[in-house]
Amino acid sequence: MTPGRPSRRRFLRRSFAALGGVVALGRFGRGAEAEQPDAFVVGQKPAIGERGVYLNIPAPLHPLTVHDWDDARWSGYLDTLAAGRINRLYFYLWQGSHSDFACAPEHRDRNRRLHERMRWVIGEARQRGMKVVFLFCPTYIPRVLWQQHRALHADIEYVRAGFPCICPSQPKSWPLMRKVCDHELEWFKDADGFQLCFYDPGGCMCAQCRRDLAAPLLRQVDEFSRIAWQKNPQAEFQVSLWPIWAWESHLNRPYGVELLDRMKAHFGAKHGQIAIADSADHPRSFLGAAKTLGFQTQAFVFSTDVESPFVFLNPQFAYLRRTAARIAAEGHTGAFVHSLLPGSKALGTFVAALALWNPEVPADELARAAALRFTDDPSAARKLVPALLAWESLLLNGNPKPDDAIALRRNVEQALASLSDARRQELEWLPATTRAIEVLVEGTAVPDDALRQKQLAARFRTTLAASPTFKSFAPQAEVVFPHLVRMVDRGWKAAHF
Numbered sequence: 001m002t003p004g005r006p007s008r009r010r011f012l013r014r015s016f017a018a019l020g021g022v023v024a025l026g027r028f029g030r031g032a033e034a035e036q037p038d039a040f041v042v043g044q045k046p047a048i049g050e051r052g053v054y055l056n057i058p059a060p061l062h063p064l065t066v067h068d069w070d071d072a073r074w075s076g077y078l079d080t081l082a083a084g085r086i087n088r089l090y091f092y093l094w095q096g097s098h099s100d101f102a103c104a105p106e107h108r109d110r111n112r113r114l115h116e117r118m119r120w121v122i123g124e125a126r127q128r129g130m131k132v133v134f135l136f137c138p139t140y141i142p143r144v145l146w147q148q149h150r151a152l153h154a155d156i157e158y159v160r161a162g163f164p165c166i167c168p169s170q171p172k173s174w175p176l177m178r179k180v181c182d183h184e185l186e187w188f189k190d191a192d193g194f195q196l197c198f199y200d201p202g203g204c205m206c207a208q209c210r211r212d213l214a215a216p217l218l219r220q221v222d223e224f225s226r227i228a229w230q231k232n233p234q235a236e237f238q239v240s241l242w243p244i245w246a247w248e249s250h251l252n253r254p255y256g257v258e259l260l261d262r263m264k265a266h267f268g269a270k271h272g273q274i275a276i277a278d279s280a281d282h283p284r285s286f287l288g289a290a291k292t293l294g295f296q297t298q299a300f301v302f303s304t305d306v307e308s309p310f311v312f313l314n315p316q317f318a319y320l321r322r323t324a325a326r327i328a329a330e331g332h333t334g335a336f337v338h339s340l341l342p343g344s345k346a347l348g349t350f351v352a353a354l355a356l357w358n359p360e361v362p363a364d365e366l367a368r369a370a371a372l373r374f375t376d377d378p379s380a381a382r383k384l385v386p387a388l389l390a391w392e393s394l395l396l397n398g399n400p401k402p403d404d405a406i407a408l409r410r411n412v413e414q415a416l417a418s419l420s421d422a423r424r425q426e427l428e429w430l431p432a433t434t435r436a437i438e439v440l441v442e443g444t445a446v447p448d449d450a451l452r453q454k455q456l457a458a459r460f461r462t463t464l465a466a467s468p469t470f471k472s473f474a475p476q477a478e479v480v481f482p483h484l485v486r487m488v489d490r491g492w493k494a495a496h497f
């Protein structure tokens with residue numbers, strides 16, 4: 001190292017200290033921005049230009065999901081995203097139960113409130129410098145409608161798992177799909193963009209659809225892009241190919257590249273304005289092919305286990321840094337990270353946001369920024385950093401040690417001990433999560449002891465029931481306990497889709 005020149009690490013630390021300044025900005029507003037050093041305010045460029053969070057809105061589990069959040073909770077969450085320099089908010093409402101079109105009578109008021117809320121969120125997110133993208137899946141329709149049209153049911157594993165999907169090769173499916181999408185796109189026509197998803201879940205693998213797998217997908221792109229642009233001519237249009245690579249493997253038939261080729265031919269020069277979304281890290285993702293063909297590309301960061309109801313924070317410093325670095329190196333237009341349960345996982349989303357901004361920032365600095373953002377207390381944050389790093393290790397590799405889980409719980413409790421009562425109440429999900437993880441890890445140590453498993457499952461339930469954050473999940477706790485124990489035992493590395 002040349003004397004007088006800062007080391008790379010010091011440089012990164014310094015540039016990140018500036019980022020830390022902006023992390024605080026969300027709290028202090030525009031006045032503080034003027035006091036930031038010029039080097040940061042105008043100087044630093046993000047590694048990835050468009051950085052989004054994809055809020056996937058599932059069945060309600062208050063306050064893990066957003067359904068019943070009040071203005072203050074929403075504002076705090078959006079402030080946190082903005083402080084993480086997120087500049088895009090994606091959202092998806094599960095149409096089977098959350099549509100405002102033909103929904104079940106018992107869901108009507110809730111769904112209307114949710115639609116009104118998400119319209120409000122579009123405005124609030126915009127005020128914080130974000131563009132908003134609404135995701136929709138045409139073949140996945142309101143359950144009440146689906147039940148009235150048995151002949152249209154799709155032939156796909158999602159349907160067998162109870163999801164209301166219809167077959168796009170049946171002519172009578174199209175008026176239904178159009179009506180539902182028209183209604184929903186009308187609700188959110190002020191969004192900055194729309195993303196069409198085929199399999200979230202949806203799609204069909206019946207004999208007719210299999211004859212030409214790309215055809216019904218291309219027709220959806222054609223029809224629904226036209227509807228979207230009628231609603232909002234300025235809107236961006238995105239198409240999610242996730243996870244066609246999984247279907248290709250399953251069917252042993254390639255059709256993803258063919259779909260891209262046909263989309264390009266269909267749109268002509270306009271295809272360059274369309275973004276293709278796909279997995280950020282799957283080896284057979286179509287992002288590379290889409291980029292080569294001249295589409296915009298949005299990398300989907302799905303840092304969860306798709307099959308597991310793991311409702312707990314799972315910090316992913318190494319994975320996020322590595323993945324964000326690759327997305328940046330591949331030169332994609334943007335990236336967006338999945339978020340299903342912001343009530344207990346927003347800290348992980350915040351870390352992801354910072355990693356997308358600068359993947360070279362060391363893990364301990366990411367942890368420090370997140371700890372500071374959430375505790376708003378430098379001393380508590382300092383203590384929380386090693387706990388967050390240990391937390392990642394505990395869940396990543398599998399075969400966790402019960403003593404490590406106990407230490408994690410104690411360290412988190414100690415880190416938060418000096419905070420005000422109000423702040424500790426706000427962060428109660430943090431120690432509650434470590435208590436739940438402690439029980440799961442204990443479960444991994446006694447896999448063959450049925451009586452002990454039963455006792456631990458009951459303790460898992462009472463642990464969750466005692467937490468305001470997790471009590472809505474407690475009724476499912478005993479049923480999912482064995483599944484979660486297996487996942488923790490294997491490690492997230494092995495469980496990641």
Ligand SMILES: [Zn+2]
Nearest residue numbers: 167204206209
């Ligand atoms: Zn079909």
